[in-house]
Amino acid sequence: MTPLLEIDxxxxxxxxxxxxxxxxxxxxxxxxxxxxxxVVGESGCGKSITALSVMGLIPQPxxxxxxxxxxxxxxxxxxxxxxxxxxxxxxxxxxxxQEPMTSLNPVLRCGDQIAEAVMLHQNVDSARASRLAVELLxxxxxxxPAQRARDYPHQLSGGMRQRVMIAMxxxxxxxxxxxxxxxxxLDVTVQAQIFDLLNEIxxxxxxxxxxxxxxxxxxxxxxxxxxxxxxGRVVEQGKADDVLDHAEHPYTRxxxxxxxxxxxxxDTLREIPGVVPPLHLLGDGCAFASRCAHADRRxxxxxPVLTKWRHHPVACHAVEEGRI
Amino acid sequence: xxxxxxLRRLGYGVLLIFGVVVLNFLLIRLAPGDxxxxxxxxxxxxxxxxxxRIREDYGLNQPLTTQLAIYVGNVLQGDLGQSFFxxxxxxxxxxxxxxxxxxxxxxxxxxxxxxxxxLGVIASRKPNGPASAFxxxxxxxxxxxxVFWTGIMLIILFASVVPIFPIEGIQSVRxxxxxxxxxxxxxxxHLVLPAFTLAVVYLAQYARLSRASMLDVLGxxxxxxxxxxxxxxxxxxxxxxxxxxxxxxxxxxxxQFGNLISxxxxxxxxxxxxxxxxxxxxxxxxxxxxxIMGVLFFASAAVVVANILTDLSYRWxxxxxxxx
Ligand SMILES: Nc1ncnc2c1ncn2[C@@H]1O[C@H](COP(=O)(O)OP(=O)(O)OP(=O)(O)O)[C@@H](O)[C@H]1O
Ligand SMILES: [Mg+2]
Numbered sequence: 174m175t176p177l178l179e180i181d182x183x184x185x186x187x188x189x190x191x192x193x194x195x196x197x198x199x200x201x202x203x204x205x206x207x208x209x210x211x212v213v214g215e216s217g218c219g220k221s222i223t224a225l226s227v228m229g230l231i232p233q234p235x236x237x238x239x240x241x242x243x244x245x246x247x248x249x250x251x252x253x254x255x256x257x258x259x260x261x262x263x264x265x266x267x268x269x270x271q272e273p274m275t276s277l278n279p280v281l282r283c284g285d286q287i288a289e290a291v292m293l294h295q296n297v298d299s300a301r302a303s304r305l306a307v308e309l310l311x312x313x314x315x316x317x318p319a320q321r322a323r324d325y326p327h328q329l330s331g332g333m334r335q336r337v338m339i340a341m342x343x344x345x346x347x348x349x350x351x352x353x354x355x356x357x358x359l360d361v362t363v364q365a366q367i368f369d370l371l372n373e374i375x376x377x378x379x380x381x382x383x384x385x386x387x388x389x390x391x392x393x394x395x396x397x398x399x400x401x402x403x404x405g406r407v408v409e410q411g412k413a414d415d416v417l418d419h420a421e422h423p424y425t426r427x428x429x430x431x432x433x434x435x436x437x438x439x440d441t442l443r444e445i446p447g448v449v450p451p452l453h454l455l456g457d458g459c460a461f462a463s464r465c466a467h468a469d470r471r472x473x474x475x476x477p478v479l480t481k482w483r484h485h486p487v488a489c490h491a492v493e494e495g496r497i
Numbered sequence: 498x499x500x501x502x503x504l505r506r507l508g509y510g511v512l513l514i515f516g517v518v519v520l521n522f523l524l525i526r527l528a529p530g531d532x533x534x535x536x537x538x539x540x541x542x543x544x545x546x547x548x549x550r551i552r553e554d555y556g557l558n559q560p561l562t563t564q565l566a567i568y569v570g571n572v573l574q575g576d577l578g579q580s581f582f583x584x585x586x587x588x589x590x591x592x593x594x595x596x597x598x599x600x601x602x603x604x605x606x607x608x609x610x611x612x613x614x615x616l617g618v619i620a621s622r623k624p625n626g627p628a629s630a631f632x633x634x635x636x637x638x639x640x641x642x643x644v645f646w647t648g649i650m651l652i653i654l655f656a657s658v659v660p661i662f663p664i665e666g667i668q669s670v671r672x673x674x675x676x677x678x679x680x681x682x683x684x685x686x687h688l689v690l691p692a693f694t695l696a697v698v699y700l701a702q703y704a705r706l707s708r709a710s711m712l713d714v715l716g717x718x719x720x721x722x723x724x725x726x727x728x729x730x731x732x733x734x735x736x737x738x739x740x741x742x743x744x745x746x747x748x749x750x751x752x753q754f755g756n757l758i759s760x761x762x763x764x765x766x767x768x769x770x771x772x773x774x775x776x777x778x779x780x781x782x783x784x785x786x787x788x789i790m791g792v793l794f795f796a797s798a799a800v801v802v803a804n805i806l807t808d809l810s811y812r813w814x815x816x817x818x819x820x821x
Contacts, residue, residue: 228725263727270725275718280740280816290726325816341726 175247176203177381178227178266178349183241185222185405188234191453196222197405200241201479204349209375209382211396211413213389213428217449219405220385221271224353227383228268229258245349264294267347271354273335277326284310284322287341294345309340312377313370332363336370343374350380354387368395389432393417401425404449404460411485421487423465423497459490467491506808510801515569517797521790522568528786532557538582538785547581554579577794578787582780587791590776595795597667598772602754602761604688605695610750612696613703614743618734620704621711632704639701644760648694648767655690662689665769691768695760699753706749710742717741744815751807755800 185197197219204210212220225231227243229250243250245265250258270276278286287306291297297305303322310318313336326334335355342350352371356364368391375382384395392399392413399416401409401424409422420426427445447464459477462468469490477488491497528535533551552558556567571578577587620632652664663669663686672683714720715738723737758774765774773792780788812818 230721230724259727259729261727262725268725270718270722272718276722278719278723278737278741280814281737289728289732293727327817338722341722 177206177246178202178204178383179242179244180223180227181242181244183223183226183243184239185219185226185231185236186239187236187452189453191451194452195239195405195455196236196452197226199479200402200405200407202400202407202410204381204383206348206381207375207379208397209384209395211392211399212383212385212402213387213392213399214402215387215428215445215449218402220387220402221353222405223402224268224351224383224385227266227349227351228262229253230262230268260294263290263347264345265347266349266351267342267345268351268353269335269338269342269355271357273331273338273358276338277334279326281325282322283324283326283329283337287322287337287344290341290344305344306340309344310337313337313340313343313374314366315340332359332367335359335363335367339367339370339374343378343380346378347380349383350375350378351383351385353385355384356391357387371395389417389428401428404455405452406460406488407479408461408489409485409487410479415484419484421483421485421492421497422461422489423467423491424461425487459488465491467497469496502812503809506805510805513801514794514798517794518569518572519565521793522565524790525786526561535784535786536578536581538580538783538787572794577791580780580785580788580791582783582785583788587787590788591773591791591795594772594776596772597770598758598761598765598774600684600688601691601695601765601770601772602757604692605699605761606750606754606757608692609696609699609703610746613700614707614739614746616700616704617707617709618711618739620708621715622734624708624712629708632708636701636705639697640705642697644694644698644763645767647697648691648764651690651694652767663687664690667771691764691770694767695757695764698760699757702749702753703746707742707746710745711738714738714742740814744811747807747811747814751804751811754803754807755796758796758799 180200180202183197183200184195186193186195200219200223202210202212202223212223214220222231222236226238227250231238238251241251245261250261253261277283281289284303284306287309288299288302291302291305292299295302307318307322310321315321315333315336321329321333321337326337329337335358339355350371355371356367359367371382371384372395374380382395384391386392396413398411399413400407401416401422403424409416409420409425416425417429420429424445431444445464450460450463456473458473458475459465459468462472465472471490475490477490477493479486479488480493481487482492489497525532525535531548532555533548536551536555537547556564559567575588577591579585580587580590583590616628616632616635620626620629623629655662656664667687668680668683669687672680675683711734720733720737723733728737761772762774762777764770765772766778769775773795776788777792779785780792
């Protein structure tokens, strides 16, 4: 069976004042119908750029898809006609953004913004679209949906706005729902509600979800499979349980160690030492080498390739050589 | 939008106009010499009889506070005094000329906003493109060149090089008794050069402002959301972006209204347009104080009204400013 969404060898570059940088390099991911693929990694590793590539929304310039392909049901979205992309966007692939506070248009009513999405892709008049918008608001758990539909975004809380975004995104029953850190900007209690809602919606609509997060906890609860990204590359990939139980890449292990375990004795919040190197300073070696306890000469000189050595594909010389 | 806000705003407006009336009153008293002579005007060659009548009318023999009360009372009744130079009540002088000025100022205002915003939107689509460069150059020139210079250059151009627009007056003598429609067209024909001259400066400003404002808005998250829905480029520019970008333009348009009226003084003089500005010019040359004061009163009332309208439209356009 061919996957619903297949990203193959994707390379995205940006023109910056440091010259051209490669934000995504050789990224290959796939998403089967109805499943949830988690993408994790620290800030700046290219999660949002991956999501925006799928949506065809990389800001160009300065950005550019320099290579690879993104296939939806076998149709390549890279280089597709703008009109074709517009008709897919919002209907077959939809996205929930990281920033609920700023992602809704401040001068338009929430209901109208949802109704607009409906009318763009379904053959309904505006009265019917408005009614659908209210139904959708109800569906995503917004109390008094008819009144809220007439509200402007600033009248709603962050959690409510994210629900509005979700209602908008699922309004045309997309096949692929890209959720870019949908809960990062929200309170912890609201986060759990939003994840529950996404699970329900997925069952309802049957959408496959590309769930982007930097939260390993969310991955263990939501994802069927997971891809770990670092500095624009996928460094480890596999079934979520498998990756969580048998993490191989030192970076993935670091991320898992960062999950605050309830009742853990030492109160210190663990973190991976060092910071992600800026893209323009990436050299020939493994991007993680400067922060890795297992790095040797080869790690500094040569980029490891994603290959299955033991459990699942991982890009690490130390794993390949059996050093860890 | 609450009634109390509108009332409060109107209250401020009335206070402001009252302040102008008091200043007007003081103006005459501060002018050197006998106020009666000042009011009669230097060119009047006023007889002792006329001066006595003025002293009587204005209560010049009574205490200052009584004089102020008389003056304010007169203004409230629509009596702005008598112009001895024109030998007519000032209120009638203004009433005769108010139409042409309003026509000129509103045409210039609408022209500069529509054309300026249109240019700005076009330029914002490709910030490094030729349209953008044209707008920048045009804006700099338009901003730097004085109004009367533009007017005189246009007169030279259309008087001798391409005589397609009349360069003087508001209508042709031979069409005075023509049917209404013909006269209307004739006036519109005469309006072209003065209105354009007056509009150029502001047109340039609006173009630059709306370009910057649009660029700002086009980079925002909610525009990305609109794209993610699959909205067309036109819907994104005009429905989502312009409505937000228009907010700063509205503010500036309101603030510029006073400048537009003082600009009308120059334009009306250059093109011999029979409006308030022309009246102001003539009365200043003749030191016809009652008329000067009448013009000041009219201009400040117009600015106050324009500011109130701006405030209301601003609140109407930005739901975040509306009170619940
Ligand atoms: N417009 C741009 N111009 C230049 N570089 C960019 C641009 N947008 C993104 N990048 C670069 O691409 C890299 C990946 O960014 P991305 O937004 O995908 O990170 P992320 O993984 O989503 O991080 P976060 O968790 O903070 O959202 C970053 O290092 C950033 O510097
Ligand atoms: Mg991101």
